[in-house]
Each structure stands twice: as structure tokens, then as C-alpha cells.
Amino acid sequence: MTPLISVILPVFNGAKFLADAVKTLAEQDYAPLEIILIDDGSTDNTAELAVQYPIRYFYQANGGPAAARNLGLEVATGELIKFLDVDDLLPPASLPMLVQRLTAQPELDIVTGHIQTVVLSNADQRNHFQDATPFAGFNLGAGLFRRHVFERVGGFDASLAYASDVDWYLRALEVETQIVIVRDVTLFYQQHGQNLLRQLDRKDFRTYFLRNLQRSIARRRNPDGTVRPIREWNSLIEPIS
Numbered sequence: 460m461t462p463l464i465s466v467i468l469p470v471f472n473g474a475k476f477l478a479d480a481v482k483t484l485a486e487q488d489y490a491p492l493e494i495i496l497i498d499d500g501s502t503d504n505t506a507e508l509a510v511q512y513p514i515r516y517f518y519q520a521n522g523g524p525a526a527a528r529n530l531g532l533e534v535a536t537g538e539l540i541k542f543l544d545v546d547d548l549l550p551p552a553s554l555p556m557l558v559q560r561l562t563a564q565p566e567l568d569i570v571t572g573h574i575q576t577v578v579l580s581n582a583d584q585r586n587h588f589q590d591a592t593p594f595a596g597f598n599l600g601a602g603l604f605r606r607h608v609f610e611r612v613g614g615f616d617a618s619l620a621y622a623s624d625v626d627w628y629l630r631a632l633e634v635e636t637q638i639v640i641v642r643d644v645t646l647f648y649q650q651h652g653q654n655l656l657r658q659l660d661r662k663d664f665r666t667y668f669l670r671n672l673q674r675s676i677a678r679r680r681n682p683d684g685t686v687r688p689i690r691e692w693n694s695l696i697e698p699i700s
Contacts, residue, residue, distance in 0.1 A: 463538055464491070465493050466542075468545055474505045483548040495517065497519065499521050499524070522617060523617060532614055556645075568605050571641070598648060612627065615627055622667040625668060640696040640697065
């Protein structure tokens with residue numbers, strides 16, 4: 460028997476991407492799968508479109524991605540958790556591959572992969588091209604998570620407007636969560652004018668990242684002033700066989 464995967468899909472005014480998000484999950488050819496759409500206070504026609512698809516729909520007042528993901532975790536029933544932003548896509552067969560890795564290695568809590576940036580030259584026309592080399596980042600959509608890891612690490616910090624995924628992964632590393640980063644591309648991250656992070660300039664993004672890093676260091680600081688180390692992210696990439 461294959462485990463049930465709960466896919467948590469936070470959406471804020473992303474109705475025009477919803478059909479592609481549902482399609483990319485259907486094309487994974489994996490079952491059982493529950494898609495949980497958290498409508499984060501959308502003012503477009505997200506709610507009207509949602510009823511056309513086999514998904515579980517929940518609405519909340521706008522609270523940001525972290526709050527939406529926390530609500531998704533509350534209502535999810537799956538043994539495994541998958542996150543997907545509504546404007547991102549999955550490579551074919553990437554989800555079954557991640558399940559296979561978790562199933563084969565019960566000591567792992569998270570299997571994640573590489574991210575391929577896809578730049579949308581015109582979001583309405585859906586003309587796009589792939590750009591840059593795949594990279595191993597902190598994007599939640601690239602991974603697959605055992606449900607119990609959230610009981611250990613906790614949920615997402617809803618006070619963070621940006622980079623709550625970075626904060627969560629740092630906390631996961633602090634409690635020695637078992638993570639492997641496969642070399643396969645497991646997420647197509649689509650860049651366009653409405654991306655949340657595209658609203659920040661590079662200086663602002665570095666500020667949020669460094670603030671999360673400073674918080675992590677503070678949590679790991681020993682009474683004598685030394686700092687307990689954590690594993691470097693890139694050290695989690697599986698070696699080339």
C-alpha cells in the first residue's frame with residue numbers, strides 16, 4: 460500500500476495558476492493524494508474555481524504563507540506532507556520518486572531535491588523558458604516530509620512575512636532532523652511579476668535571511684558563549700554514485 464500524501468496548496472489571488480497546479484499533481488500519477496487548498500484571503504475568483512477540482516477547500520483571512528501552511532497542517536490527514544505554491548510545478552514522476560526514497564530509508568524525515576528556475580516571459584500567455592543551473596535551496600515545494608517531523612520541529616512562524624521556510628529548515632537542522640537532498644530536479648520554481656520574493660530587492664532578502672540566521676545562532680548559543688554547530692545545507696546533498 461502506498462501512503463496518503465497531503466498536498467498543502469496556499470493560494471493568495473493565484474486563480475490563474477490553479478489549473479496548472481492541479482494538473483501537475485494529477486500528472487504525477489500517484490495515489491492516494493489529497494489536495495488541500497488554503498485560500499489566504501483571495502479577492503479574485505479562487506473560491507469559484509476551486510469547486511471545479513477534487514480538492515479540499517479552506518478559507519482564512521489573509522495571514523501570509525506561513526499561516527496558510529499551518530492551517531493546512533492542522534487539517535491534513537496524510538502520513539506524508541507535500542507543499543506546493545500555486546504558481547510552481549512539479550517535474551514528471553518526481554513525487555513517486557520522493558515517496559520511494561522515504562519508503563526505502565525509514566530513518567529519513569525529509570527527502571528534498573534541486574530546484575529549476577523557470578522564468579515566465581508572459582504569465583498570461585504561459586510562454587516560459589528555463590533559466591540557470593538547478594540549485595539546492597530552502598524551497599519547501601522541492602521536498603516531501605513525514606508528518607511527525609512537524610510535531611518535533613513545530614509549524615511555521617506566522618510573524619515572518621518572508622523566509623518562513625528558511626526559518627523552519629534552520630529549526631529542523633537544529634534538532635538534527637534527518638534530511639537528504641537528491642540530485643534530481645523536484646520543483647520548477649516559476650518566476651513572474653507576482654512572486655512574493657520578487658517584491659523584495661536583494662538587500663531586503665539578505666536582511667530577512669540574516670535575521671533568521673541570527674535567531675538560529677541565538678537558539679544554539681551555549682551558556683559559555685559558544686555556539687552549537689548545525690550541518691551545512693550543501694553537505695546534505697547525496698554524493699555522486
